[in-house]
């Protein structure tokens with residue numbers, strides 16, 4: 001698939017509704033290898049993906065959220081906590097496999113480096129595990145989360 005022409009910028013409060021909707025669609029439509037379209041599991045995954053939480057992630061000092069845009073359209077959302085956890089990495093279904101997650105992850109890792117952090121860590125979906133492995137992340141633990149889904153902790157030295 002061809003690469004989309006995207007630009008990345010820090011998210012702003014105005015982005016809350018669109019970013020939240022994008023994350024929810026990405027989980028519902030793309031993470032089927034995790035939730036197998038089981039309504040209760042999808043609902044569990046979405047439970048903290050609310051506009052209130054997105055607003056807090058975007059506006060809290062020390063929390064870093066970026067959006068990828070293709071022209072005026074939001075194509076992806078990525079987040080980093082101040083201690084190096086990749087907290088969000090979601091692509092809009094219409095922009096899948098066009099370089100959006102790669103570009104967002106590179107931006108988050110650059111931000112972590114600029115904070116002097118030695119590592120980035122994350123908990124991967126099964127859907128994204130191959131993607132993260134290809135970007136240098138290694139899994140060290142797979143647990144079942146509260147909704148019965150595999151959640152693999154992964155880390156990468158920066």
Ligand SMILES: CC(C)(COP(=O)(O)OP(=O)(O)OC[C@H]1O[C@@H](n2cnc3c(N)ncnc32)[C@H](O)[C@@H]1OP(=O)(O)O)[C@@H](O)C(=O)NCCC(=O)NCCS
Pocket residue numbers: 026027030031088089090091095096097098099100101102103122123124125127128129130131132134135
């Ligand atoms: C898998 C996913 C993360 C890839 O992101 P993307 O923005 O669609 O794709 P990108 O173009 O940035 O990355 C392409 C890379 O994905 C990986 N990839 C390709 N096909 C894949 C597939 N079917 N499944 C998983 N990974 C795949 C490869 O590493 C590829 O890299 P390459 O082009 O160098 O071979 C994304 O499509 C997805 O499913 N996201 C769902 C949300 C999610 O699970 N987020 C992680 C939360 S922890």
